[in-house]
Amino acid sequence: MSDTTHIQLAHGGGGQLTTELIEQVILPALGGPQQAGALTDSAVLTSPGKRLALTTDSYVVHPLEFPGGDIGTLAICGTVNDLAVAGARPTAMTMALIISEGLDISLLKRIVESAGRTAAEVGVAVVTGDTKVVPGGALDGMMINTAGLGEVLDGANLGFNQVSTGDSVVLSGPLGEHGLAVMARRKGLRFSSDLLSDCASLSEPAAALVEALGGDLHFMRDPTRGGLAATLADLAEGSAHDIEIDEASIPVNPTALGAAEILGLDLLTVANEGKLVAVVAAEASDQAVEVLRKYQVARQAARIGHITGPAETGQPPLVEMITSIGGRRIVQMPYGEELPRIC
């Protein structure tokens, strides 16, 4: 290992090189072999006899390292956040690395170390994993697949069916930082001030919301790909209710706004990796904002809108926005890749 600087196909062969890669590069970063089952195929977990949440996700991002994070942090936070918005505290995770032949091992090392650091901060154990190497050109650097297991907190009763007329919609902070930071790095664009990905764990603020609001917390989602627009469109569709949001109340990062304007993108449709949307009973909305603001990642939390009522019979549920100048427009489910404009 010490004399190889790049991943070879053999690193995925399951032999000595694989063992070396796991023992020398991956395990030290993720907390060492003392982690239960780290070198076996499955982690056996003691079932606590409670409601469990299980999630899986795959991470593909180019570049692998971007301002404010990397694919390692992203994989941990993304998995933890999927559990968090289900009202669960993460207990264990799996992590499978699919690596391209030729990847710089020092880069891999930085990535798994950053994953390990993030996991430790969040308090989730990466208990089992897998490593595959594919021929160069088959993929762009590396991909990560994870599964996450969490324990659903007492009092959490979340879902589309809990959403009802008059509920408030709360957002934890400004939009678009992740998507724009990655896009800017990818295309070598520079803005007046640094734009960092918001990639962060929502485990703590989400758990705090569950604990503080109990039955008044009706739904949570992290608006990742597709941004707030996709999350709200899903929420409207899933709950069969119309939603109205107020543009002026949405927290804004001025650099992200400027970048979006330059690229002709709508901040509402750009990806986030550390934001939370919560639907809460109207009377609990001030409390929800107050609880969220205690956390650094949600210090700009705000009530941004409300559930106006059940969708009209025969009509698709509608998300409308009162614009900052007092006009109205529709917020649509984005249609895939947003393309930067010409001029």
Next chain:
Amino acid sequence: MTRAVDTEIRRQCDRIDRLCRQVLESSGSAGPIQIMEVCGTHTMCIARSGLAGLLPDDLKLISGPGCPVCVTDQSYIDRAMHLALECKQRPIVATYGDMVRVPGSGGSLGEARAAGARVEVVYSADQAVELALDRGDTEVVFLAVGFETTAPGAAMAVLRARRENVPNFSLMTAQKFILPAMEALLSQDDVRIDGFLCPGHVSVILGWKAYEQIAEKYARPCVVAGFDAPQVLAAVEAILAQLVSGRAEATSVYPSVAAEGNRRAMELLDEVFVTSEASWRGLGVIPESGMELREAFGRFDAAVRFDLPDFPSREIPGCRCGDVICGRLHPTGCGLFGKQCTPRRAVGPCMVSSEGACAAAYKYGLHDRGPMQ
């Protein structure tokens, strides 16, 4: 949560309302007054801010030919597809992102890419030169589309390629001038245009005085505005004020735009390009509205280098993008709108472009903007 409309915006709208009534009373004409926003970025700003709903019913803002993707003729897309798929040199086609999804007769560049063609999205012409330098052994062709805004960048890329002797860089140009298109629109007798909301970016290059010829010759107020709602409203107000007093002048409410524009940029255009006729979707061939590479830069002309054939200018069956671009039809008036033609599967370019009138209407629900004739 029905928020009060911003006080200053409310005042602007009240003034516009009053002016609008004065114009209709003094001219004795039936409404609505129609102001054309020439630029796609204005179209998007108007849609995204929900501004149209704040204006009086007797005033319509209609979208014009200022979306570079939308006015690009079908034949150009077909030629680019030919370049990407048929040329034996297998060049990399470097393009602005907006162009990737525009369907030609035989599919889009995005589909060509999925089929193995080399299509790369760049954010500037200069990035395409970088790409050529980076892939020394592969031809890189930049799709140079857009107006006076993007043309200086394309010109600088060509000059750089000559200076640094980049052998594998060329342009397929469809750069256009906006003024001839505005004139062409005014010569149609089936569209009512009472004034022009002139583009901010293009005018930074052209200067606002450039619109004087149109204002005087056709007696239409031309006002340049920047890209937020207060700017758009200020320009609308200025246009109406001119109409009330029977004036037709070129002015600007956008502080970034100088009267004379950017002379250096105009000189660059003149150095690299020669004025030619050009095909516009919806408007047909307009004399002296296009830019072609000067002979001295012939080796950077992809059409010459790859011996590209001409493709016929074809309309897509059922697609009314041409009428939308000319202000004849509101997007929702097209039979394909929201049915066969959505941003996911666009039939015409106005639905593809992030600045297209159809995409704006679809995305932001501008059902109340109402058509013209």
